[in-house]
Amino acid sequence: MKQHQFLKDIDPRFQLLGWRVGVFAAVIGLIIISLIAVLAERQGLFNPKTRLHFVAESGAGLAPGLQVRLSGFRIGVVDEVSLNEQAKVDVEILVEERYMKWIKLDSIALLQQDGVIGDHFIEISGGSSNVAVMQEGGVLTFAATLGLSDIALDLRNRTLPIFDSVQQTFDYLNDPKGDIRQTLSNVQQLTAEVRQTREKIDQLLLRTDGLLDQEVRSNLQSSQQFLNRADLIASEVAQQMPSMLRSADASLRSVDSITQDASASMRILRSTVEQSAPMIPGMVRDGGDLLRRSDQTLEAVQQIWPLSRSLERPALTAPVVESR
Amino acid sequence: MFWQRLSLLLLLALLGACSSAPKEPIPALRMAVHDSHSKALRAIQQEDLASAAEYWQQTLLRYQALDDWQGQGQARLGLAQAQHKLGQLEVAQATLKPLLAQVLFGDAIRAQAHLQLAMISLPDVGVAAMYLAESERLCAKPCALQWAQHNLAAKIAASKLDWPRVAMISGQLLATAPATERAEIAHAHRLQALALLRQQQAGAALPHIQAALELDRVLAKPAWLLEDYRLQLEIATVLRDEALQQESRQRLQSVCQAVRCDPDYPR
Numbered sequence: 062m063k064q065h066q067f068l069k070d071i072d073p074r075f076q077l078l079g080w081r082v083g084v085f086a087a088v089i090g091l092i093i094i095s096l097i098a099v100l101a102e103r104q105g106l107f108n109p110k111t112r113l114h115f116v117a118e119s120g121a122g123l124a125p126g127l128q129v130r131l132s133g134f135r136i137g138v139v140d141e142v143s144l145n146e147q148a149k150v151d152v153e154i155l156v157e158e159r160y161m162k163w164i165k166l167d168s169i170a171l172l173q174q175d176g177v178i179g180d181h182f183i184e185i186s187g188g189s190s191n192v193a194v195m196q197e198g199g200v201l202t203f204a205a206t207l208g209l210s211d212i213a214l215d216l217r218n219r220t221l222p223i224f225d226s227v228q229q230t231f232d233y234l235n236d237p238k239g240d241i242r243q244t245l246s247n248v249q250q251l252t253a254e255v256r257q258t259r260e261k262i263d264q265l266l267l268r269t270d271g272l273l274d275q276e277v278r279s280n281l282q283s284s285q286q287f288l289n290r291a292d293l294i295a296s297e298v299a300q301q302m303p304s305m306l307r308s309a310d311a312s313l314r315s316v317d318s319i320t321q322d323a324s325a326s327m328r329i330l331r332s333t334v335e336q337s338a339p340m341i342p343g344m345v346r347d348g349g350d351l352l353r354r355s356d357q358t359l360e361a362v363q364q365i366w367p368l369s370r371s372l373e374r375p376a377l378t379a380p381v382v383e384s385r
Numbered sequence: 386m387f388w389q390r391l392s393l394l395l396l397l398a399l400l401g402a403c404s405s406a407p408k409e410p411i412p413a414l415r416m417a418v419h420d421s422h423s424k425a426l427r428a429i430q431q432e433d434l435a436s437a438a439e440y441w442q443q444t445l446l447r448y449q450a451l452d453d454w455q456g457q458g459q460a461r462l463g464l465a466q467a468q469h470k471l472g473q474l475e476v477a478q479a480t481l482k483p484l485l486a487q488v489l490f491g492d493a494i495r496a497q498a499h500l501q502l503a504m505i506s507l508p509d510v511g512v513a514a515m516y517l518a519e520s521e522r523l524c525a526k527p528c529a530l531q532w533a534q535h536n537l538a539a540k541i542a543a544s545k546l547d548w549p550r551v552a553m554i555s556g557q558l559l560a561t562a563p564a565t566e567r568a569e570i571a572h573a574h575r576l577q578a579l580a581l582l583r584q585q586q587a588g589a590a591l592p593h594i595q596a597a598l599e600l601d602r603v604l605a606k607p608a609w610l611l612e613d614y615r616l617q618l619e620i621a622t623v624l625r626d627e628a629l630q631q632e633s634r635q636r637l638q639s640v641c642q643a644v645r646c647d648p649d650y651p652r
Contacts, residue, residue: 353416356416356420357411377419377422377423377426377456377459378426378459379458379459379462379463379494379497380425380426380429380430380462380463380466381568382462382466382497382500382501382504382530382533383533383568383569383572384504384532384533384534384535384536384537384540384569384572385536385568385572385609
């Protein structure tokens with residue numbers, strides 16, 4: 062009883078405790094429900110969705126709940142992944158209706174990954190602008206992308222032949238009987254021979270040097286003799302030169318007088334031409350006229366008997382053809 | 386005195402009766418075309434081929450300006466002949482080609498054009514025979530070109546080495562051609578001599594080549610004389626007639642000196 066007295070709700074802090082707890086729990090509950098509603102709204106749970114479908118060769122990386130993106134924006138989610146009768150993978154996706162205007166009949170679904178180790182997602186490429194929008198239950202074309210293992214395999218397939226080729230090249234280079242090794246040994250041999258040749262050339266040059274010395278001496282003696290002779294000739298020419306110059310002077314005077322005569326003749330000729338030049342066209346015209354008149358006169362004379370019989374003009378015909 | 390005056394009066398009356406009425410003045414272009422045509426004929430006769438080609442070209446243009454198709458045809462024939470002799474075979478063919486199908490030129494001119502084309506294309510015996518056949522078809526009877534056509538047919542046969550046919554055609558021409566056709570008769574004699582020589586009848590060939598030489602001397606054609614002497618030398622060699630060989634060589638050399646050629650090689 063005493064205990065009961067101690068538990069008696071006489072402390073004012075415990076008054077209406079049941080109500081207070083109830084209200085607190087209700088408020089918390091309301092907050093949690095509101096949060097869930099907001100998150101669901103954010104996740105698009107309340108937005109109307111369109112169901113689309115595609116078939117993949119493999120289900121690797123595909124799972125319900127994967128994001129569906131368009132140009133990097135989340136537009137839907139993978140709803141169901143199942144194996145069909147042809148051992149292929151049927152994938153159902155839900156796309157929010159407001160984004161359906163960008164998904165065309167020729168749009169393609171791609172399995173992508175965020176970074177190297179990130180989550181997988183389905184990327185849908187926007188189709189051509191002139192193609193119709195895909196409707197509920199439409200079938201997308203799926204294009205699988207290369208995973209890391211695929212890339213590694215491809216890289217291996219490409220690089221292995223290169224390594225093989227490099228290996229063969231090294232084998233070829235290292236082959237003692239191969240061209241390269243043979244060439245190197247030939248070059249070594251050639252170098253040794255070049256060295257020997259150089260020694261021989263050095264000896265030859267030394268001998269040539271001696272020979273040249275002798276030759277140059279004899280040439281110098283010949284040159285000295287030649288110069289002596291040239292000196293004699295020059296003195297002879299010096300003696301003859303005055304008379305030659307006198308003759309040349311006389312010749313030059315003659316040439317000068319001839320030039321003066323020619324110049325005078327040219328002046329006369331020029332003045333004659335200048336005087337007669339204006340008359341030449343007239344003379345040519347008169348000549349032509351005279352020829353025409355002569356022709357006419359000849360024609361008239363040819364008409365008069367008995368000249369018309371003996372002065373017949375040749376007929377204007379084609380030239381006679383000769384078979385030869 | 387009276388008789389003198391009377392005879393003078395009679396002479397004046399006679400001259401007056403013989404003289405014709407004054408002629409109409411000739412238009413300048415007509416006179417020019419007559420002038421260039423005459424000069425072209427004279428130049429080609431004198432073997433002045435470059436001048437002849439120039440005059441024929443002038444004449445052709447003037448006849449074209451006068452719309453005289455007969456004259457144009459004659460000028461084209463003359464121009465082509467000059468070009469052929471100058472060795473411009475393709476140009477000559479191009480000059481003649483417009484004459485082949487155009488009926489405005491008249492059959493006589495077209496016949497001569499076909500004949501000239503046959504001569505130009507002679508190394509090709511097929512084409513030459515085709516043009517010759519067309520020339521024979523177009524030429525009205527009696528055909529002024531028939532003797533040249535006969536000799537050309539013989540030349541075509543000679544190109545085919547058909548010597549009996551050459552002898553037959555040239556023999557036929559020699560039997561029927563009038564004496565005025567000296568050039569063609571001389572050619573026929575030469576062809577006859579060649580055909581007989583090729584048929585191992587050098588003795589029979591000799592009189593023919595000598596007849597050809599005689600005519601070619603009258604015609605004053607050095608190129609033809611050279612051809613004849615070369616053939617005569619060949620005949621004399623076959624006949625082993627040393628004197629005739631010697632004479633032929635000397636004459637050949639003499640003519641060759643004048644026209645600047647190699648006596649051993651035909652031009």
